[in-house]
Amino acid sequence: MPPQLRIGLGHDTHRTAPGGPLRLGGIDIAADLHLLGHSDADVLLHAITDSLLGAANLGDIGELFPDTAAENLGRDSAEMLNTAWQRVQSAGWEIVNIDCVVLAERPKLLPHRLAICQRITDILNIDPQRVGLKGKTGERSGEIGRGEIIQAIANCLLQQA
Numbered sequence: 262m263p264p265q266l267r268i269g270l271g272h273d274t275h276r277t278a279p280g281g282p283l284r285l286g287g288i289d290i291a292a293d294l295h296l297l298g299h300s301d302a303d304v305l306l307h308a309i310t311d312s313l314l315g316a317a318n319l320g321d322i323g324e325l326f327p328d329t330a331a332e333n334l335g336r337d338s339a340e341m342l343n344t345a346w347q348r349v350q351s352a353g354w355e356i357v358n359i360d361c362v363v364l365a366e367r368p369k370l371l372p373h374r375l376a377i378c379q380r381i382t383d384i385l386n387i388d389p390q391r392v393g394l395k396g397k398t399g400e401r402s403g404e405i406g407r408g409e410i411i412q413a414i415a416n417c418l419l420q421q422a
């Protein structure tokens with residue numbers, strides 16, 4: 262019998278504001294902007310969290326960590342991802358791989374890619390080879406291109422543990 266596989270998709274958007282540092286992928290990046298949100302606004306970790314929850318059919322990040330709850334104010338998204346991942350593991354799943362795209366006009370992602378992937382695989386306690394990350398700009402067009410928002414997309418593949 263072939264292994265049972267489930268695909269997950271996560272997407273998130275946060276608005277930018279002047280002044281750094283930028284919390285992205287669980288690390289603080291020197292930048293001239295940061296993201297606004299109820300939690301620490303880590304758009305990439307939110308997308309990954311939703312992809313895992315979606316693949317396991319365990320709801321979404323807004324259900325697990327409502328933005329109306331005081332305990333989620335300024336909350337560390339790494340902790341939220343870890344909590345969600347524990348639920349997914351408890352439901353009998355392990356990660357085959359995660360692939361992500363960050364859509365941001367600035368800062369450039371490439372110099373930070375290794376550190377972000379390392380941090381994500383540390384949070385999830387998985388092999389570094391299992392996480393891919395790409396940065397794309399908005400080609401100076403639209404809200405992304407004007408630097409007003411940063412978005413992230415994450416796909417994951419789970420298999421039965």
Ligand code: MG
Nearest residue numbers: 273274304307
């Ligand atoms: Mg979010």
